[in-house]
Amino acid sequence: MSQQAAELFDNFQELTPSEFFRKNKQMLGFSGKIRSLTMVFHELITNSFDASEEAGILPDIEIELHKLEDDHYLLKHKDNGPGIPEKFVMKVYCTMFAGSKFRNIQSRGQQGLGCSGCVLLSQMTTGEPAKVISQYKEEGELKGIEMTFKMDVKKNKGLLMKKKKFTPEKTGVSIELQFKEVRYNMAQQGAFEYIRRTMVGNPHARITFTDPNGHVYQFKRAADVVPVLPEEVLPHPKGITADDLIFMAKHTDKKRIRTLLMESLSRMSKSQVDKIEEITSIELKKHPKYLQWEEAEKIVEAISQIKWMAPPTSGLIPIGDEQIEKGMKEILKPEFTAVNTRKPVAYRGGVAFIIEAGLAFGGESGRVVGDQKKSEIMRFANRVPLTFDEGSCAITEALKSVDWKRYGLRDLENTPLTMFVNIISTQVPYLSTGKQSVAPEPEIIHEIRQSMMKIARKLQKHLNAKKAAKEEAIRSKIFEDFVPLIIKEAASLAETDVPHYDEILAKVTRRALAELLGENPDDINQTKETENKTIGENLIPENPHLKKIKNHSKDKSEVNSKIDQKNETNAKLKSKSKSESKSISKLKPKPDSKLISKSKSKSEYKSMSKSKPKSKNNDNDLDKNKDNLDHDKKKIEKKQKVSLDDFIN
CATH class of the missing domain: 3.30.230.10 (Ribosomal Protein S5; domain 2)
Structure with a gap:
């Protein structure tokens, strides 16, 4: 039986991280042709961003993608970062789980897999080596190194094939990789869309991208400020487990558990340590290497019973x-x-x-x-x-x-x-x-x-204001269409010349627009540039023929006001006509009953009533004008209703 067990372990092996991800590349995100290429862009761009920002440099990246055959591409990626010293080049690109990101600090990378994963994918799909040119400063001197290498998957490290040194003019890193079984397109999850989204979240960067068709896309820098570097922060006590405490105790140079807690965790003051000691009854002055699992669990339980300040945010730097x-x-x-x-x-x-x-x-x-x-x-x-x-x-x-x-x-x-x-x-x-x-x-x-x-x-x-602006534009159009008609009719009734109303109308609409835009309404003489402003925060471009009126019903009230004025004028004229009739009656001598017979008196009164044709004509004219005004009012209301119905539909 023991021999059979030994035979079972004859094939017992150890896998290096490189071997594991070679068999499970989908765990690195390399699954599917479009996604695999996008992930390569992601890893190389984020690596360049982190390096440039840590060196206080505004990122400037150039990417070229050349199509060699169907689903076969050559990728060239170049940045203006601080470069990579020669002794670290192959560790960065050929060793899995190696990097500078294993700290409790905000960064884009966290695992030390990105660039080495790209080299692994290239090697798996084409068999071609990677070519890296690194330009860096060491001991105040600019140095350059050009290296060609492959990844030794069994040993999880690089295998150098060619190396050449030179003196560069500036710092930066460029890498050339070939890929098969990948595809470039303009899909939502493609490489181009990834760059577009990257620029939204990183406005301080600049990327120049040349696609396989030779089209050059310039993604310009929108901000000229390098993001503030985050600080490394200590873990918060409430996020600590018993296993974390045991691990910290075994790998610390501190002489006491008390000191370990105060210097390894954030928000851990002397008074807080005293509370933990009081709750757990554990002697925290002893050496950390003597900390037992049960004691670690008690400390974690005590931490959960204590009120703590929120975690420090000095290590978190938002975009803004x-x-x-x-x-x-x-x-x-x-x-x-x-x-x-x-x-x-x-x-x-x-x-x-x-x-x-x-x-x-x-x-x-x-x-x-x-x-x-x-x-x-x-x-x-x-x-x-x-x-x-x-x-x-x-x-x-x-x-x-x-x-x-x-x-x-x-x-x-x-x-x-x-x-x-x-x-x-x-x-x-x-x-x-x-x-x-x-x-x-x-x-x-x-x-x-x-x-x-x-x-x-x-x-x-914003949407409500935009909707209101459209309604106001329709109402304003009605206002502009019918005000001239009202002015002409009023001038006709007043028997005067039609005034030059264009300038006055423009001032009124400009004033209303100024109120709508939140500007000074008294500043009537606005420039054309000001008139072409957009409403609110870029609502809709202003049409010079469709001025925006602040009050939704102002146009209708203006029209009704004019009509009411006409009716009032007509009423006054009618009243005046009646007054004239009474005056004429008073001026006519009354018939004498002694001298004139009854029949003659009736005859004269008939004659007197016939002698007032002017008053009757005035009445007819007024009735006619009133009918016209009523017709105009119905016409306006009908047109306004149709316009608003069209807008709603």
Whole structure:
């Protein structure tokens, strides 16, 4: 029986990380032709960003993608970063789980797999070596090294094939890799879309991309400020487990458990350590190497009973509202933007994070599907776009749980809207090593919802103002069409010349527009440039023939006012006519009953009544004018109703 057991272990082997990922490349995100190429872009770009920012350099990246055959490409990637010293070049590109990201600090990379994974994929699909040119400064001297190498998968390290030294003029790194079984296109999850989204979250960068067709795309820098470098922060006590404490105790140079706790954990003061000692009755002055598992569990339990300050946020550096807005305006060119940054909170008790959210509406916002514009979600983690696994991501779950109908978006899917969410944390809870989706932690989902609903209310105000502006434009058109008619009719009734009303009408509409734009209404003499402003925050371009009126019903009230004035004038004329009739009656001598017979008196009164044709004609004219005015009023109301019905439909 023992011999059979020994035989079972004859094939017992150890796998290096390189061998493991060679057999499981999908765990690095390399699954599918389009996705694999996008992941290569992702790893190389984020590596360049981190290196440049740590050196205080604004990232400037050049990428060329040349098509050699179907699904066979040559990729050239170049940056202006600080470069890589010669002794680290092959470690960076050929050793799995090696890098400078294993710290409790906010960074794009976390695992030390990115660049080495790209070299592995290239080698697996083409068999061709990688070529790297590194230009760096060492001991105040610029040095350059050109290296050609492959990855030794068995040993998890590089295998040098060629090396050449030279003296460069500036720092930076360039790499050339060949790939098969990958594909470039303009799909939503393609490499081009990845670059586009990267620029929204990194407005301080500049990327020049040459696609396989030779088209050159310039993604310009929207901000000239290098992001502030985050500080490395200590773990928060509430995020510590018993295993963490045992590991720390075994690998510390501290002489006491008390000192270990105070210097290895954030927010751990002397008074807090005293409370832990009081609750657990453990002697914390002893050497950490004597810490037992049961004691570690008691310490963790005591920590959960104590009230702690929130985790420090000095290690979290958000993009910033202004920078996000600049990025969205540069790439999306929207008519409306709104951004919000939440206060730092923690998930799992002790891991601090910050949520940044933004909305862009109109312009080039959203995604194009056929001839239609649809909404899109831009997910980011520490400024890095998450282009895959959208359905399983906490960001998607949070955004879909928002009732968008409350904010005026009845058909969210078919709305030209871009929703931006960025999670800032020293430990982003990714669901896999591919780092394309965030775990649905309740605290993260809650913060995303709150942030997005806040800026959605601003979008609602914008949409309401836009709708009101359209209605006002229609009403203003009616006002402009019929005011001249009213002026002419009034002039005709007053028997005067028609005044030059164009300038007056322009002043009135300009004044109303100024009130709508929140400007000084008394400043009538506005320039043409001012008149062509957009309403609110880029609502709709102003049509010079469709002036915006602040009061929705002002146009109708103006027309009704003019008609009322006409009616009042007619009433006065009619009253005047009656007055004249009475005056004529008074001036006519009364017949003498003694001298004139009854029949003659009647005859004369008949004659007197016939002698007033002018008054009768005036009455007829007034009735006719009144009929005309009533007809005009009905015509105006009918046209106004039709216009508004057209707008609503």
